[in-house]
Amino acid sequence: MGAPRTHEVARGTLPAMSTSQPTLAVLVDELTRALGKSSVLARPEELIAYEYDATIERARPDIVVFPASTDDVATVLRLARKHGVPVVPRGSGTGLAGGAVPVQGGVLCVLTRMNRILEIDVRNRTATIEPGVINLQLQEAVATHGLTYAPDPSSQRVCTIGGNVATNAGGPHTLVHGSTVNHVLGMRVVLPDGRATFLGSRVPDAPGLDLRGLFVGSEGTLGIATEIVVRLVPRAEAVRTLLAIFASIEDASNAVTRVIASGVIPVALEMLDREIIRAVQHSRDVGYPEDAGAVLLVEVEGLRETVEQQSAQVIEALRAAGALDLRIASEAAERERLWEGRKSAIGAIGALAPNFYLLDGVVPRTRLPEVMRGVEELSARYGFRCGNVFHAGDGNLHPNVMFDSMEPGATERVLALGAEILRLCIEAGGAITGEHGVGLEKRSYMEWMFGADDLEAMSRIRLAFDEAGLFNPCKVLPSGHGCASAHSAELTHHLATPGVYV
Ligand SMILES: Cc1cc2nc3c(=O)[nH]c(=O)nc-3n(C[C@H](O)[C@H](O)[C@H](O)COP(=O)(O)OP(=O)(O)OC[C@H]3O[C@@H](n4cnc5c(N)ncnc54)[C@H](O)[C@@H]3O)c2cc1C
Numbered sequence: 001m002g003a004p005r006t007h008e009v010a011r012g013t014l015p016a017m018s019t020s021q022p023t024l025a026v027l028v029d030e031l032t033r034a035l036g037k038s039s040v041l042a043r044p045e046e047l048i049a050y051e052y053d054a055t056i057e058r059a060r061p062d063i064v065v066f067p068a069s070t071d072d073v074a075t076v077l078r079l080a081r082k083h084g085v086p087v088v089p090r091g092s093g094t095g096l097a098g099g100a101v102p103v104q105g106g107v108l109c110v111l112t113r114m115n116r117i118l119e120i121d122v123r124n125r126t127a128t129i130e131p132g133v134i135n136l137q138l139q140e141a142v143a144t145h146g147l148t149y150a151p152d153p154s155s156q157r158v159c160t161i162g163g164n165v166a167t168n169a170g171g172p173h174t175l176v177h178g179s180t181v182n183h184v185l186g187m188r189v190v191l192p193d194g195r196a197t198f199l200g201s202r203v204p205d206a207p208g209l210d211l212r213g214l215f216v217g218s219e220g221t222l223g224i225a226t227e228i229v230v231r232l233v234p235r236a237e238a239v240r241t242l243l244a245i246f247a248s249i250e251d252a253s254n255a256v257t258r259v260i261a262s263g264v265i266p267v268a269l270e271m272l273d274r275e276i277i278r279a280v281q282h283s284r285d286v287g288y289p290e291d292a293g294a295v296l297l298v299e300v301e302g303l304r305e306t307v308e309q310q311s312a313q314v315i316e317a318l319r320a321a322g323a324l325d326l327r328i329a330s331e332a333a334e335r336e337r338l339w340e341g342r343k344s345a346i347g348a349i350g351a352l353a354p355n356f357y358l359l360d361g362v363v364p365r366t367r368l369p370e371v372m373r374g375v376e377e378l379s380a381r382y383g384f385r386c387g388n389v390f391h392a393g394d395g396n397l398h399p400n401v402m403f404d405s406m407e408p409g410a411t412e413r414v415l416a417l418g419a420e421i422l423r424l425c426i427e428a429g430g431a432i433t434g435e436h437g438v439g440l441e442k443r444s445y446m447e448w449m450f451g452a453d454d455l456e457a458m459s460r461i462r463l464a465f466d467e468a469g470l471f472n473p474c475k476v477l478p479s480g481h482g483c484a485s486a487h488s489a490e491l492t493h494h495l496a497t498p499g500v501y502v
Contacts (some may be wrong), residue, residue: 013476023083023085023185024085027085028040028398031063031065031075034072034075035076039072040066041065042062046064047064047442050064050102052101053094053098053101055098056095057101058101059103060343061404064107066112067111070227075194081194086105086106087106087107087471088108089472090110090111091110091132091159091160092241094155094158095163095459096160097219097433097436097437099219099220099437100327106475109224115130116133117130117133118227120142120145125234125292126229127141127229127230127231128228129161129228131228133161133163134157136157140332143235146234147233148235149232150183150232151169151173151174151177151183154171154342160226162224165187166220167180167435168217168437169435170396170435171391172268172270172299174393174394175266175267176267177267180216181213181217182276183229183230184212184216184229184230185212186199186205186229187227187228189223191222191223192465199211219438219439219472219476221466221472221476225407237302237307238307239300239303240299240301240308240311240329241297241328241329242311242315242326244295244298244326245297247322249376251321252392253369254321254369255296255321255323256393258320258321259321260316266314268298269299269391269393270296270391270392271297271392272345272389274292274294275385275387276388278348279345279387280344280345283347283348284340285309296323296392298314308345346358352402353402355402357415359397359422360397360433361396361421361425361433362434363397363425364430365393365428366393367395368397371430377422378420379399382413382417384402384417385402386400392437394434395430399421418444422445422446426448432448432449439475440475443474443475443477443479445478446476455477455478460499462477
């Protein structure tokens with residue numbers, strides 16, 4: 001503590017809340033007594049690592065805590081509330097919307113030490129876990145029982161299930177299985193005032209208002225999930241993975257519609273364009289063709305006989321859509337290699353440019369060809385290279401705009417390009433986020449999609465959970481809807497520093 005606190009945001013004016021140093025010192029003392037010394041950080045050199053998530057936005061917390069139980073979380077929230085200090089939940093910090101960035105300082109509540117798998121109920125096909133369990137860790141644990149947890153964000157080696165619940169995470173395999181909300185039965189939640197409750201149930205279709213559904217995807221604005229009951233599904237008997245090679249991203253986009261129209265919904269239908277293929281191949285050879293305009297990674301799963309038949313249908317559709325070549329993975333190692341390329345694609349972009357800005361929008365998949373053309377034209381107009389890797393089957397695009405933040409004005413131009421791309425998505429009948437959420441980054445764009453009455457209704461729901469307006473402030477809803485203006489103080493603007501912005 002003691003260093004001047006900076007609230008660094010990439011754009012817009014956010015009210016920065018200033019908690020007095022004596023108040024913070026008392027709070028640190030109380031938190032340390034309640035949680036133990038090793039669970040509370042407050043020195044600037046310790047806090048600096050918690051300034052950001054995987055976006056472009058940054059703001060330093062005043063205190064970081066690592067609770068180990070629901071009771072600890074409740075204590076943190078009660079103490080912070082007593083002193084009028086904001087609290088922001090955080091999992092692994094892989095979020096791509098700035099949701100875990102503490103724009104008004106305060107306490108950052110990091111859930112990664114609550115990482116126990118409490119129960120795997122094989123017969124009822126459920127698992128009960130703490131929020132800090134890593135997605136892949138859960139997948140591996142249930143795989144030994146012949147089961148799987150379907151949502152598999154590409155960040156699954158790092159991201160937490162708590163973060164997945166808060167963002168309603170999707171992933172390559174949510175095309176057929178649905179996003180996180182379809183796989184969460186219930187959860188223990190500590191409300192912003194420190195009371196604990198259980199939303200949902202251990203069995204499907206709980207009576208009453210679906211507060212579970214409301215909480216999933218609320219981006220850490222309604223409370224902190226401390227125990228989560230998830231649904232598991234049996235692992236498929238057979239899987240067929242194939243790579244379809246196309247001359248252009250437009251041809252590959254058209255193929256997406258053709259495949260779905262063939263009557264088969266693959267479990268995954270992912271697209272990588274030329275820039276990304278080259279970036280991946282540059283970092284490791286996974287067998288992607290570097291001269292292709294785009295590739296589609298397609299996976300079909302189910303009973304052995306069904307998979308045979310569905311693969312044949314998919315192959316026919318891909319050929320009819322102009323696939324130049326098809327590579328079918330005949331064994332597990334080959335399949336893993338193809339997926340390794342997809343899952344490491346975002347990291348591989350780091351080798352192409354000093355910085356990149358990863359966007360997330362969604363459009364009806366039939367509009368993909370024209371929207372991808374639009375993305376290409378806009379990027380060229382702004383003078384940036386752009387690589388695309390995305391969940392094409394869901395129409396969920398992820399343009400990665402490459403730039404150098406040291407170049408004067410580049411960050412502002414990248415943000416302006418991002419805004420234009422999201423506008424394009426809305427005009428095509430889509431939305432400003434497909435899976436990463438709104439967070440801090442896109443909250444001002446909410447007005448493009450919702451009228452004042454809609455935003456007011458959302459704001460009232462939020463107030464019902466957080467009367468004091470101190471819980472993860474300035475997220476999701478635009479200014480005036482959930483950013484306690486009473487706390488307005490001066491804001492230190494500081495645009496992006498060097499680094500890779502994902
Ligand atoms: C390389 C890469 C690939 C990615 N691929 C995908 C993808 O395929 N699909 C996808 O959906 N996302 C993807 N993401 C985005 C990100 O990984 C997800 O949003 C993920 O769910 C965030 O989890 P986290 O633990 O890192 O959460 P954080 O980033 O720490 O937090 C995210 C949000 O959740 C809130 N939160 C965290 N824990 C809790 C809790 N216990 N209770 C209440 N609120 C909480 C935070 O306040 C914040 O608003 C990717 C990110 C990267 C960097």
